[in-house]
Amino acid sequence: MFLPVCPPDESVKQAALDRWDRLVKSPGALGDLEDVGTWIAACQGVCPPRPLTRPRVVVFAGDHGVATRGISVYPAEATAQALIMFVTGGGAVNVLAAANGAALRIVDMAVAAETPVPDEVKRFKVRHGSGAVDQEDALTDNEVRLAVEAGRAIADQEVDAGTDVLIAGDLGIGNSTVAAILVAALTGAEPTAVVGRGSGIDNETWIRKVAVVRDALCRAHAVRANPLALLRTSASADIAAMAAFLAQAAVRRTPVLLDGAITTAAALVAERLAPGARQWWLASHRSTEPSHQLALAQLGLKPLVDLKMRHGEGSGALIALPLVAMATRMLAEMTTFKEAGITSHV
């Protein structure tokens, strides 16, 4: 379904590691930023790497039937209201995309309400709200196919528009519950281990959320080895599209900064759609959602920053983007000991 994923260039990775050791600093002095710069160089297939100048962000929005179970601090209709707000500007993602000079695209995959947003935002819309996955499938077979095709097409469009790094963001009341279900299904973790405070829920709501995850897991169990069936049974149109977007970005050899719990749950499924795709992804930050930590562990990814964020939208990835851009520039632009004529023992 997805073309094979080629790994980032191993010989360029070695050249980058060698270059870091020749730059005017003690070995390893830039810590994890050295790994980040090395990764960008290997993704670009060139060392010194080119500066990151064309970041692009796609926010995948959708409603989730489980939002009616009382598992969020927001009512379900807040998704549509936030969608309109993103389109008109003013959200964290708008501010952070502008601050980073990043292109921003908002995609309504399955928001329940009709909204007065431009047609291009709704172009890939699959349905009005995905099913309540504790009691019914999120999507039909045809809808899952359409959502995956949309995610793939969006990745192709973003890559073809010219980009050096992509970011996926999410919007949808109840989507931290759906992310928890996917992570539990794919890691074998208990509901109580994956369920967090989402948008900021209290203890009573947390107990309800655990029960929804437990019910949904019974339905997910039989299909957990089949990523498309899992998306159909237990995800949503927006998360299915996001998973396909992440898989196709890797097929197209484009690095992606993952955001929080929801994009990383989609990434866990995407790694099964396109094995090896995770080599093209960087974990930007650690969300406070426990499912995020479990998903990152299974993907073998280590978050760059931990700011106790749980906002979604791509906000965590956009906060990390300047670090990634600066790491890339240091690898490319710092002088070497030899060029500077500085004596070193190492």
Ligand SMILES: O=C(O)c1ccc[n+]([C@@H]2O[C@H](COP(=O)([O-])O)[C@@H](O)[C@H]2O)c1
């Ligand atoms: O990115 C995260 O880790 C994250 C964690 C918790 C909540 N969110 C955002 O908050 C919304 C979901 O929260 P909830 O409680 O309705 O599931 C959704 O729009 C997400 O973008 C995002």
Ligand SMILES: Cc1cc2nc[nH]c2cc1C
């Ligand atoms: C309701 C709401 C939910 C969100 N989820 C991510 N960003 C958001 C912003 C708003 C306003």
